[in-house]
Amino acid sequence: MSNSVQLSFNNRRRALIFVNIMLSCIATTIMATALTTALPPIVADLDVDMQTGQWLTSGYSLAMGIVMPLTAFLITRFPTKPLYLAGAALFIVGSLVCVAPVPFAVIMIGRVIQACGNGLLMSMAQVVLMTIYPDNRGTIMGWYGLAVGVTPVIAPTLSGLMVDAFGWRSIFYLVIAVMAMSLIAACFVFGNVLKTSRRSFDVLSFAVSIVAFGGVTLGVGNIGSMPFVNTAVLLPLVLGIVASVWFVILQLKRERPFLDVRILCNRGFALSVIGSMLLYFAMMGSSVMLPLYVQTIKGGSASMAGLVSLPGSLAMAIISPMAGRLYDRFGVRRLFLIGGICLTASNLCMGLLPLAASIWVAAVINVARSLAIGCLMMPLVTWGTSAAGEGRLADANALLTALRTIAGAIGQAVFVGMMTALAASAHAGGMDVAAANMRGMNLTFLAMGACAVPLIIIPLVFLRGDRIVR
16 A cells, blocks of 8 residues: 555544545535626626637536546545645636636637536545545435535525625635635645555546547537537547547456556446436426526526525435435435336426416425435436446446536536527417426426436336345
């Protein structure tokens, strides 16, 4: 071993590490979605067009996709505490660059630095928590899921209020303050939790992973703003797919792979990856559709869209820790089945929602959707990474996170594009704009419901208790 590893912690020390990780998680997840409402004043202040300004969010996602495969190597190569401090420091440096009076290009660099810190911290957080709480993984990941699931939903509303009151840079000052607290506390409470070993850095695998994950993420992200048959979509997408195949071949040939893709042969891990990808595919699409429904179809304000989403956020905040405890007690099958049923039913209900219905009916349906997400998100991660085995936690977490992120990006692009195309077709057929948009939204949610059906089939067919049917 290349560092002194502390394998046991008293309850107080573990609790302090957990609180520290939650602080950093809140800061990073705020920045993942907060700029959606802050983008208009940012582009106006920096004097760039909206398409250019959009790179502050899409570039962030792209950098996250690229750095995620690297985290598995870093976590198993370098001591936990210095690596965590480096991730927090990267995030703070990136945020400081963003608040400086600099041109757009420099702020874009700051966002990329932020994303690198975020990707490292996100991967480390889950692996560290599952290592220091080996007997209560479901419960602790449920509490972690509260921050991961609820903060991104609240962040756009919070950022809107802060931008109106203090300007767009106030968002960055907020996360700098939160992350600085986490960094200072980590100096005293963090330990070298994870085992490491001396291993060489596989430059070729890393370079191919950049093209693979970056190409797919970029190509899919461009679908939302460009036609599918377009160089900006097809070129990175094809390069990404080809590089992904090459990356897998490289890893299978390596005695010590850069990212151990062989864990996909573990049936439990593979099922959790499929479930997580299906969840994110449907979830990310519907997360965009609800605000569009409130503002575009019902004519509500951005604040009203936030209020409609709020009950769902509260429901997720309540169910996530409960789901973690239920996972520890009963295993994943019941949560998997309940979550799949609720997600499918809520999407189908939105698919059958009439134009005349109150927006608060949509709010109630969104509560059911949020309960489903709370039942599925962290229990699937905990189950899958645990199934992969103790020595493969870092690889399992990095692979699962990268694949579900790509699935979410695809879902968002596909479903928003589907709604737009169906609404345009209905309008061309003689419907008024509101009715045409409603038709597009209904049919898109029905498609999401169909995509969620496998989340019911998997626990029914492939699981008996927590045992996998061979």
